[in-house]
Amino acid sequence: MSAKTAAMALAAAMLALDGCFTVEEASTSALGRGVKKHVMVENYGWYLFGCVPIVCGNENLASWCPFSLFCDEVKMPIAYSKLEELAEREGCKIADLHIDDDNEVLFNAYYVTIPWVVVCKDVSISANLVETGGGGK
Amino acid sequence: MKAVVMCLAAVLLDGCATVVRVEAESCSPLVDGAVPVKTVQVMNTNWRLLSFMPLASGDPENPNRCTCLWFRNTVTLQSQLDMLAEEIRRAGATRAVRVTSDVNKERALFFLFLREKMRTSAMLVRDPVKVEP
Numbered sequence: 113m114s115a116k117t118a119a120m121a122l123a124a125a126m127l128a129l130d131g132c133f134t135v136e137e138a139s140t141s142a143l144g145r146g147v148k149k150h151v152m153v154e155n156y157g158w159y160l161f162g163c164v165p166i167v168c169g170n171e172n173l174a175s176w177c178p179f180s181l182f183c184d185e186v187k188m189p190i191a192y193s194k195l196e197e198l199a200e201r202e203g204c205k206i207a208d209l210h211i212d213d214d215n216e217v218l219f220n221a222y223y224v225t226i227p228w229v230v231v232c233k234d235v236s237i238s239a240n241l242v243e244t245g246g247g248g249k
Numbered sequence: 250m251k252a253v254v255m256c257l258a259a260v261l262l263d264g265c266a267t268v269v270r271v272e273a274e275s276c277s278p279l280v281d282g283a284v285p286v287k288t289v290q291v292m293n294t295n296w297r298l299l300s301f302m303p304l305a306s307g308d309p310e311n312p313n314r315c316t317c318l319w320f321r322n323t324v325t326l327q328s329q330l331d332m333l334a335e336e337i338r339r340a341g342a343t344r345a346v347r348v349t350s351d352v353n354k355e356r357a358l359f360f361l362f363l364r365e366k367m368r369t370s371a372m373l374v375r376d377p378v379k380v381e382p
Contacts (some may be wrong), residue, residue: 130300131326138326144344152350210349216356233344238350 115249131157131179131186135194137231147240148204153194157186162169162215162231188213197236204241212236264317264324266293266307268336279346283374286342288366289334292312295324304362326350329369342373 115247133155135141157168157180165184168175171194199206216232269290279285287305294304303322309332333345348371355364 132300134324138330139332140327140334142330142337143344143348144346148347150326150330150350152352154352158355208347208349212288212351214353216354232354232356234352236350236352236353238348242349 120243125156126191131155131168131170133171133173133178133194134186135173135198139197143240146243147207148202148243149241150238151195151198151241152236152238153191153198155186155191156234158182159186159231159233160235166230168233186235188235188237191235191237197240197241199239201240204243206239207242208238208240210238212238264308265292266291266312266323266332266376268292268294268311268312270336270340275342275352279374283343283346284373284377286375287336287373288370289333289336289373290338290368291329291336292366292368293324293328293332294366295322297322297365298380299303299361300363324352324365324367326369328366333369335370337373340373342376343376345371345373347372353369 114203134151134153136154137149138151139149154170155171156198158166160166165186167179167181168183168186169189170180171185173194184241214234216234217230269292270287272275286334291312293307293309296304298304303320305317305319306321306323309323309328312326312332327349330348331347337343337345350367350369353366353368355366356362357364
């Protein structure tokens with residue numbers, strides 16, 4: 113493999129093996145009275161052997177760098193704390209909490225998996241923000 | 250050969266927006282008297298190149314049809330709620346309760362292509378009509 117090919121492969125790997133911490137908010141009248149927003153907090157990242165963090169989304173959303181290298185931030189408590197911050201900022205309470213986590217192995221060919229060499233971990237929490245003192249159900 | 254590959258890629262790497270509806274007749278009324286009408290799950294998928302460049306997404310304005318939008322990303326929470334709002338209008342319901350969402354990612358050709366799938370489920374209810382005394 114030439115140096116140019118290796119550099120291109122490395123650049124593609126760096127672009128693809130990324131992480132991302134997102135906080136999505138959406139609202140519509142369909143949610144009914146008292147429910148201000150529907151939100152989803154998600155973070156994903158890549159781990160070596162399922163435990164050694166390589167890269168993940170940066171929990172500090174105000175930071176200039178969207179990634180965190182060698183930090184284990186794909187965790188439920190971290191995502192939930194972001195949800196709590198958002199609820200407090202909006203002056204709302206959290207309702208209808210739904211938590212989901214998923215692991216995906218990178219090298220998976222023809223149903224023969226090279227177990228846990230490089231794993232993508234994904235954590236997501238969705239909830240409805242209910243105005244304090246209002247009824248959403 | 251190139252044309253065959255291009256056609257296969259166009260067919261396989263597409264997006265899809267779907268809505269699954271289930272009658273909720275057996276569900277008991279809610280505490281505030283609202284009557285369940287339907288349970289729905291709204292789903293939208295897309296394909297991305299290298300995790301960030303959108304290739305194809307489902308069309309949220311035409312779910313359950315063989316349509317997709319090219320080089321656009323419509324897999325967002327707001328589009329999910331917009332599809333839910335349309336379902337409420339179609340079912341004759343008043344609002345949606347117990348709205349939950351999750352997102353799932355799959356990678357193909359090692360990490361070259363990323364398929365993202367977002368699902369939102371909810372119960373559509375109809376509020377009781379208030380009778381003036």
